[in-house]
Amino acid sequence: MTQPPSQIQQRKTREAQARRDHIFAVVKALIKQGGAREVTIRKVAQEAGFSTTVVYSLFKDKATLITRAMDDDLLALVGVMKNAAAVSADPLQRLRLAGHAYVRFGLAHPDEYALVFMEPRPHAPVEAAEVQHGNAEQDPYAFAHGLLQALAVECLGFVFKDGVLSSDDARKVHLMTQIFWQGLHGLVSLHIVMGEDDPWAPYIAPQTGVDAMLDVLIAGLFQRFRVAAG
Structure with missing residues (x-):
C-alpha cells in the first residue's frame, strides 16, 4: 500500500511549486518588457533570485521555460471554452x-493572450509542456477541433468509416478549425492592439463584432465544406 507523503515531502512539493510559479512570473514580466528575446536562463535566474543551476534543474532550455510558463493560461482558456459550450x-x-x-x-x-498567441518565441517539443497535446480537456486547439469535427459530422455530411474520417476529411476538419481560430484571433488581437481610441478605424464593440464574424464564418464553412447530396 502506498504511503501518503510526509509533511516534509508535502512542504518540499509546495516549495518547488512556489519556485516554479515565481520563475514563470519573472518570464512573463520579461516578455512583457521586451519580448521573448529578453528571456535567457541567466537573466531569469538573476531576476528570480536563484542560481542558473536551479533554473536549469527545472527547465532544460529557454524554449521549455517559455512553454511551461504558458501552461496555466492554456488551461484557463480551454476551461472557459468548455464551460461555455x-x-x-x-x-x-x-x-x-x-x-x-x-x-x-x-x-x-x-497580457496572457499576447504571451501565448502574439509573441514570436522558440518552440519546445510538445512533450515539454504540462498541457497534454491533443487532449481536448487541456489543449484549446484540440477542444476547438472536436467542436468542428462534430459540426462536420452532424451538419456537413462528413462520415466516419470504421470509427475514423478519411484522410481528406480529417485534413478538412483541421482546415475548418484553423479558419475558425484565425477569425477569433484576428478579432481579439486587433482589439488588444488598437483599443477603443485608435483614430484609423471606427470602434465596434467586441460583442457586435464576434456575433457578425461567427455568422460569416459559419456560413462560409457550410458553403465551402458541406458534402453535396447524392
Missing part, C-alpha cells in the same frame, strides 16, 4: 458559445 448539445450553438468565450477570455487577459 457545455450548456448546449447542438454543435452550431456549442461552436458559437465557445467562440464568445474565447473572445471574452482574450480581452479580459490581454
Whole structure:
C-alpha cells in the first residue's frame, strides 16, 4: 500500500511549486518588457533570485521555460471554452458559445493572450509542456477541433468509416478549425492592439463584432465544406 507523503515531502512539493510559479512570473514580466528575446536562463535566474543551476534543474532550455510558463493560461482558456459550450448539445450553438468565450477570455487577459498567441518565441517539443497535446480537456486547439469535427459530422455530411474520417476529411476538419481560430484571433488581437481610441478605424464593440464574424464564418464553412447530396 502506498504511503501518503510526509509533511516534509508535502512542504518540499509546495516549495518547488512556489519556485516554479515565481520563475514563470519573472518570464512573463520579461516578455512583457521586451519580448521573448529578453528571456535567457541567466537573466531569469538573476531576476528570480536563484542560481542558473536551479533554473536549469527545472527547465532544460529557454524554449521549455517559455512553454511551461504558458501552461496555466492554456488551461484557463480551454476551461472557459468548455464551460461555455457545455450548456448546449447542438454543435452550431456549442461552436458559437465557445467562440464568445474565447473572445471574452482574450480581452479580459490581454497580457496572457499576447504571451501565448502574439509573441514570436522558440518552440519546445510538445512533450515539454504540462498541457497534454491533443487532449481536448487541456489543449484549446484540440477542444476547438472536436467542436468542428462534430459540426462536420452532424451538419456537413462528413462520415466516419470504421470509427475514423478519411484522410481528406480529417485534413478538412483541421482546415475548418484553423479558419475558425484565425477569425477569433484576428478579432481579439486587433482589439488588444488598437483599443477603443485608435483614430484609423471606427470602434465596434467586441460583442457586435464576434456575433457578425461567427455568422460569416459559419456560413462560409457550410458553403465551402458541406458534402453535396447524392
